[in-house]
């Protein structure tokens with residue numbers, strides 16, 4: 001699905017080769033500042049490498065229309081974005097962006113339940129706590145029905161029970177619908193429990209010309 005060759009970006013990334021297969025849940029691991037978020041942003045051209053190439057489904061990512069690509073490869077950033085308006089507005093805004101049909105309130109309520117988000121659809125989103133806003137942004141991204149989900153520490157603000165509920169739901173969604181998730185996490189437990197593959201930053205960053213498949 002993704003193939004990286006000879007990628008260099010500032011003095012942050014230097015990756016000789018990395019392949020990511022579709023239909024997997026991949027956890028990206030590494031020390032703070034090792035370039036995990038930077039790498040994640042390369043997969044939907046929020047950032048472009050200084051050198052080297054990234055292919056998405058056998059096409060150079062730079063040859064693709066970035067707006068189109070970001071509908072297929074969606075990203076949930078480290079700091080969840082909350083838009084002005086209600087909980088409903090926030091859940092639906094991603095669908096509007098991707099030109100997809102809006103969904104019924106019932107579906108939104110059911111999604112919120114799965115994310116342990118006990119709020120009314122009419123509630124002003126700015127009233128939500130940090131952890132609730134993180135789940136709201138999570139819900140918005142999941143609804144976009146993308147092919148690849150880039151998730152940057154998506155459960156960092158959640159207590160353990162809520163994190164488990166959100167991850168149980170999300171990983172089932174990924175598997176059932178044959179999606180791909182590339183997720184940055186600091187939690188070894190989350191990675192052990194949910195990932196098909198773990199990628200360690202210190203292994204993919206080039207050392208003495210080695211490459212990592």
Ligand SMILES: Nc1ncnc2c1ncn2[C@@H]1O[C@H](COP(=O)(O)OP(=O)(O)OP(=O)(O)O)[C@@H](O)[C@H]1O
Pocket residue numbers: 010012030031032033034035036037038039
């Ligand atoms: N636009 C930029 N220009 C220059 N340096 C940057 C830029 N963005 C990030 N960096 C630096 O690149 C390094 C990697 O940052 P990145 O956010 O990718 O790390 P990370 O592994 O995701 O860290 P964390 O686990 O703390 O979120 C850091 O030293 C950061 O300061």
